[in-house]
Amino acid sequence: MKHLKSTLMASALILPLAAPAAFAETPDGMLVVAQNIDDIVAIDPAQAYEFTSGELVTNLYDRLIQYDAEDTTVLAAGLASSWEADDDAKTITFTLRDGATFASGNAVTPGDVIYSLGRVIKLNLTPAFILTQLGWTPENVDTMITAEGNTVTVKYEGDFSSAFVLNVLASRPASIVDSVLVAENAVDGDWGNAWLNENAAGSGPFVLDNYSPAQLIRLSANETYFNGEPAIESVIIRHVAEAATQQLLLEQGDVDLARNLTPDQIASLDDDGIKVETFPQAAVHFLSFNQKTDSLTDPAIWEAARYLVDYKGMTDTIINGQMEIHQAFWPKGFPGSYDETPFTYDPEKAKQILADAGIETPITVTLDVINAPPFTDMAQSLQASFADSGINFEILPGTGAQVITKYRERTHQAMLLYWGPDFMDPHSNAKAFAYNSDNSDENYAATTTWRNAWAVPDEMNARTMAALSEADPETRLEMYRELQQDVQESSPIVIMFQAAYQVAMDEDVTGYVNGATSDYVYYRLVNKN
Template structure:
């Protein structure tokens, strides 16, 4: 059995580590007495900012929110296939402008209010019209009608084949009890109350919200669909991954959902196992304008040095795959995958001829994977004579790089989309007005192809155009896709059906599907 490796160079550090280990064992002793098999204990690295499904871009808590609230449609676990949720069926008009949803009957909100089409209209209107953070999901919906209690009709301003993906997104619009919205609207559309309270239709109810401490979900015994296995989900806030690992080994929690060190995954202690699935977690480099990579020859040499095929196994073992395009592999399977140069000697000769090349890499996060990738690329660049350094950007700084007077030459970030349609990748990260076009770069001819692709319903033709535009962004030195990393959860043996979804941020276990099993 693997033991936790404590630092031993100083007595004080050893004493701290031993104390920590004793604390974990104590936690195990105290929790074992009260832990029931129908209670799932999950740690979060970061606190929940808001439980309001319309007004926050939560990542770690997506599954908790989506098990309390439900939308009309969703992505099937382990897939990008769209299936009904509160809508049992739907039709799309021939002109692509009208979507008619037929709702499931007999559904009730957690406060006993009946779910109906009027509740959908009110919730969708709140998100679209009240200036909330996630209003953009419904920006193209120009009219909403409820012909009867079981039917919702959405009319778009222009055809949007990505609409169903937007509605299926983990951050897509959810339905909130209209009674709760009215009761707690203090002139703020209930945003203050919904930060820490919730009334949805989902398989779980929000039973306890102790900011910075714990969150408790209770099974909705009156749920309209399949009942969850677990009676209660107990969520604790444990920012330090080493502490999470200690608690998992001591039996105080049931999983480490994210950031378990990849180097340790091949030698887990007895009693633990891994669930890993392909995911939309692409690590990309975004390139600032007027960097050394503007020189096509220098860029070719740098690409040869940082070729992810040279370091992906060292960074992620078997839990990552080489990026095949500027889109996640799960989203789009390109006909002609992006290729990195491989002539190392030619790269060295180019840099020697060019003269000194210095690069600064900004890391979006202090998460270990960022530093590991940067270290490996820096070592590779040194082999061809390029001097590179890396630093962790301050929180939120990546979103302001286009206005930064001294930005890094490269931004290393996870460029994960908010839905599985290629439009949600291209129009967010690559086109001129993309909200996460970090350096504000523009390639009008590629943007025009993206616009054309977004109108197509023929997936093969659509993807061919997106692939073409993506290759243009790459060839222009705007973005460099590196690797797609699996969603990896380390948990107690016997935990099954975690319900991980490719579009979800990593580690978001679906509490409605997870269970103990053989």
């Protein structure tokens, strides 16, 4: 009856919100989440590149090695039970664990690993760049990943250590798919991409029962999961864009978790039966200027902007408890972070910088922003503080998917957005914020530099790649700190804050894990006592 109960609950949750509440509390064995999920563009692990899609992929799929719910700071065995690295030969050999199966019942084989990793390279969609760093191409990937018996040997090219490679292979696009099931659903050579954007073929702790874009996600526990069946029988993630509605549903007992409450709403929650947990996050929030817009190309604009952000005003009010001031691209708390915050709100200084550079004001700039809190509130704060210096923002709100798509197309002028590392190595963010060796429109790159059309100086490009290959650990981290300082001083990307994530939940919920990035959101340890 478990699946019938899930279906009935899902049906109830899509009733109009104006209808009377149907439940005093959610059913036992079912976790119901209210969350804004309209940023999802794709859920195929070879294409998924949004925050919410990352959460979904993590709960549906496994990787050879992975950061797991039990300790998100430790790189642990996944579908591989062990591995052996040979830095001289630039190979890592993985031994697959015995008895692992996909949700379909098919056994996990070395062939699935070869298929899955090669599929990402051959499809060459947004997150493929994470794996192509290893020197893999559509032409050579079949020779770079080979199998013998129950082992898979991964070869890589590049002047970096095996530790970097392991972090790459623990990232989202390295998720292993059921090659038999995916091949059965491939159409016109698409490697099953269309099908996997509506379905799932993983071995993870949960099975995808239903995905309705910008409406509902329904998961059920994978009873055969190698790490043990999840404690909760099913998870329903209901798309609720309005934070006020999320709060109402939580207080009424119609949902167990509210994922997007504002600081004011967190403060106003009735303590009776509701608790709030705070999770440090790796995401950094920034304001950026597209260098295709002529009025935004003068470095004096970039410098002045750094003194026109009311950092303390925002962290004391509209983003209190959700963000802290951080002005460098690698998040605080991780090795290699640069934690100096030299910029404060100083409109008079900003005006002087613009005047000294001979920049005529007023300047009118469109500012794209996700139409949800706290982003709209942050945009209004920026609009007010920048107006003091004659830079006038016209705010253009949109759904998460609309804003991100526009950003990828380089059609914005100014953008208020956030960035999380693709894997837990400082090169992940360094390549996004301090590297762009080909700024042409034809050379799409999933980086903030390319998307803002910033032609990074050759010297900085070289230093970014040199840090990647540096063998001495501390020297390498210092190189990244120096890069952060330089980007902080002069770039069209103004990094302002680091996220801290607050989740309000029923007091009976335990075991929810929300790690530093969206790839580390886990439901498999959740229980309702």
